[in-house]
Amino acid sequence: MTTTVLLVATRKGAWILRSDAARTSWQADGPHFLGHIINHLVLDPRDRTTLLAAAKTGHLGPTVFRSTDWGRTWQEAAQPPAFAKVPEGETGRAVDHTFWLTPGHSSEPDVWYAGTSPQGLFRSADGGVSWAPFSPINDDPQYREWMGSEKDGTPDGPKLHSIIVDPRDPKHLYFAMSGGGVHESLDRGQTWRVLISGMQVVEGYGFDAANPAFHDPHCLRLCPSNPDRLYQQNHCGIYRLDRPSDTWVRIGRNMPQEVGDIGFPMTVHPRDDRTAWVFPMDGTQVWPRTSPDGKPAVYATRDGGESWQRQDAGLPKQQAWWTVKRQAMGCDGHDPVGLYFGTTSGELWASRDEGGNWECIARHLPEIYAVEALAL
Template identity: 85%
Template sequence: MTTVALMVSTRKGAWIFQTDSNRAAWKVNGPHFLGHIINHLVLDPRDRTTLLAAASTGHLGPTIFRSTNWGQTWEEAAKPPAFAQAPEGQNGRSVKHTFWLTPAHGNEPDVWYAGTSPQGLFRSADGGRTWAAFSSINDDLKYREWMGSEKDGTPDGPKLHSIIVDPRNPKHLYFGMSGGGVHESLDGGETWRVLISGMDVVEGFGFDATNPMFHDPHCIRLCPSNPDRLYQQNHCGIYRLDRPSDTWVRIGKNMPSEVGDIGFTMTLHPRDDNTAWVFPMDGTQVWPRTSPGGKPAVYATHDGGATWQRRDAGMPKEQAWWTVKRQAMCSDSHDPVGLYFGTTSGELWMSRDEGQYWECIAQHLPEIYAVEAIVL
């Protein structure tokens, strides 16, 4: 019988939830690193054994931990992601935290990518034990200009995220920067090009839409069933990109106007490239970052964003002001697909039927930063 495992990262530690294919009863493994910030906990799908945790600890600072026994023991990286030392007399950068972890292609065992805050791209070739700067973008003057000041960006700092590896080609890579736009490499990181055509910028400030600095992709997803289709949840809407086109299409305009298409997270169907789910939040002028009207809901599309349907059965009907962060929503590969998300108020929610009905499977956790699902 298969097992579904959820890796849950929070502001005060990490937990692993496991269940069988019925997804009815859950066992809890944790907490791990209680009291420490865990931005991302990921199980390597290539060996289904190696766990990497991106941690910010009070005494060690930002680091990576590795386990091969489901968290019974952890090994700290001998060399975690870190920027090169600046020449004397120049201001350097320091990694505040590792934000995103991505296993490399299936034919590159032990290779991982990491994105940091402030924006940096790193690679490990030894299963997460040591890390080095990947490509040249960390110190590229043009990229540094696009990254903006470390004082800018999201409330918890600017970051590089959504590192994506094309399953057909290990040299075809994508990533997003908040801020700094979407970027693509076709040669394994030797060179990169900007992918921001069609993306809107915040109105009323005179921002130049051709400048990546003014673009803030929140979450980018590549369709498992069709790697030529990508979806994006952005500071300025929901988008879809169908390659070989380089122009994003704003499909969020079809969301209900009273809800809008601003949010942080989204997840995709593993077998249907027309189906996606988003969790919109209040993106009005003061950006409360709460569920619109205190009435949380997932919205689903089954036609590539042409139409959207509200999916809130089982959720609170009022006075629920939590929301979902960019890494905190995911899906499994069962049929029907299981959907999962974690909230800023420490609740873990699931749907066994692709969003038709929701139930809370854990509560009173710390603020949830990321949720990853894997079927074993």
């Protein structure tokens, strides 16, 4: 029987929720790592058994935990992601937390990638036991300039995120930085090129759109059914990129004007590259980062961003002042697709009909940082 699994990472631990293909009732396993910050909890799709958890603990600091028995036991990484040491007398950087975890290509069964705050890119070749800086970007002067100061950027720290491996080619990689733009490698990370053409910057501050430092991608997704199509939720809108073009198109201009196209998360249909979902937030000048007017809704496109439809059946109609973080929205592989998102107020919402109707399947969790959905 098919099992549906949700991996939920929160500000004070992690939970694993399970259901069958009907997705009508859920059983919760957890908390794991109670009291510790878990930024991402990810299953290895290559063995469907190994879990990695990106953790920040009070006594161990930033680290990664590994389980090969679905969380019954955990082992800390022997060498977590850490920046290279600098010569004595020089100022170096320290990893505050590992933010993003991505399994490697199917042809590389023990490879994982990690993105950190402040921005750093790391790789493990032994299933997450040990990590090392990956490619030259961590210490490259140009990239360090684009990354900006560790005191700038997002409210909870600058991040390297959205690490993507092209399923057709392990040498083809993408990542995004908040801030610092979108980047692509065709040679397994030896060299990178910037992909910011068409992306806009915040108006009114004199920012140069040609400078990656002024770009703030929030979430980048590649379509499983068409790896030549990518979607992006950005600080300045929703975009689509169709390769081989290098120019992003702002499809968020087609969102309702009163809602806008600013948000954090995005998820794409596993079998239809024209279908994607976002969760907008209030992007007015004061940046409350809450649902517009306290009326949360998911917005769906089924034509590649030419039009968007509001999906709020079952969601609160008023006085719901939460939002959804960049990793906290996902979908499973069922037909119809199940959609899931977790809120900053600790609620986990699910839809069994691709967003047509919503129900709350868990309440009173800590602030939810990430949701991964799986059909096993």
